[in-house]
Amino acid sequence: EIVLTQSPGTLSLSPGERATLSCRASQSVSSSYLTWYQQKPGQAPRLLIYGASSRATGIPDRFSGSGSGTDFTLTISRLEPEDFAVYYCQQYGSSPQYTFGQGTKLEIK
Amino acid sequence: QLQLQESGPGLVKPSETLSLTCTVSGGSISSSSYYWGWIRQPPGKGLEWIGSIYYSGSTYDNPSLKSRVTISVDTSKNQFSLKLSSVTAADTAVYYCARHCDIAVAAYNWFDPWGQGTLVTVSS
Numbered sequence: 001e002i003v004l005t006q007s008p009g010t011l012s013l014s015p016g017e018r019a020t021l022s023c024r025a026s027q028s029v030s031s032s033y034l035t036w037y038q039q040k041p042g043q044a045p046r047l048l049i050y051g052a053s054s055r056a057t058g059i060p061d062r063f064s065g066s067g068s069g070t071d072f073t074l075t076i077s078r079l080e081p082e083d084f085a086v087y088y089c090q091q092y093g094s095s096p097q098y099t100f101g102q103g104t105k106l107e108i109k
Numbered sequence: 110q111l112q113l114q115e116s117g118p119g120l121v122k123p124s125e126t127l128s129l130t131c132t133v134s135g136g137s138i139s140s141s142s143y144y145w146g147w148i149r150q151p152p153g154k155g156l157e158w159i160g161s162i163y164y165s166g167s168t169y170d171n172p173s174l175k176s177r178v179t180i181s182v183d184t185s186k187n188q189f190s191l192k193l194s195s196v197t198a199a200d201t202a203v204y205y206c207a208r209h210c211d212i213a214v215a216a217y218n219w220f221d222p223w224g225q226g227t228l229v230t231v232s233s
Contacts, residue, residue, distance in 0.1 A: 032209040
């Protein structure tokens with residue numbers, strides 16, 4: 001089973017700042033299968049990025065994804081108040097098996 | 110606009126079977142392009158994929174759930190369902206259903222959209 005480790009666990013930033021969230025896989029992951037979600041309290045997760053770098057429909061261009069192999073990054077260029085949430089990465093591995101990272105909480109500083 | 114809605118009991122006794130249904134509206138569950146999935150989230154914790162099903166009935170699930178999972182589909186009702194047997198307190202979670210872009214039928218992997226989720230508590 002591929003384990004995804006997200007860092008940091010909590011990221012404290014101010015609106016307008018740049019956020020960089022990391023997702024590291026225990027084995028190499030196909031970029032096509034690396035996905036990012038945003039979850040706000042009391043809500044279902046929302047698809048942000050798929051294929052490591054493709055924005056889902058309706059996602060603002062301040063959100064971008066990058067990476068390959070075992071290291072992937074979600075970047076939010078300029079934080080808006082509505083961006084403070086928990087972010088999860090997710091991948092497909094063999095078995096078949098879909099796994100999620102443990103999440104990064106992005107909080108207002 | 111595609112919408113999904115989970116329904117089922119909010120309280121299940123230990124050792125019994127949890128049963129949930131997901132109703133899909135605004136689109137057909139018989140689409141050849143997607144699977145349909147179940148994901149859960151224990152209170153205050155992260156997300157765990159449970160399993161997914163194709164409209165034809167082809168399914169696969171998370172091996173960590175040790176064969177306790179049964180997923181079925183009813184195309185006439187545009188619904189798919191989850192049964193999880195022999196539940197314990199560890200199965201207490203918010204259960205989500207979602208459309209699943211699965212690598213078996215597409216080049217990518219994602220879940221979208223998601224239902225609002227339903228909290229299932231396992232307790233006597």
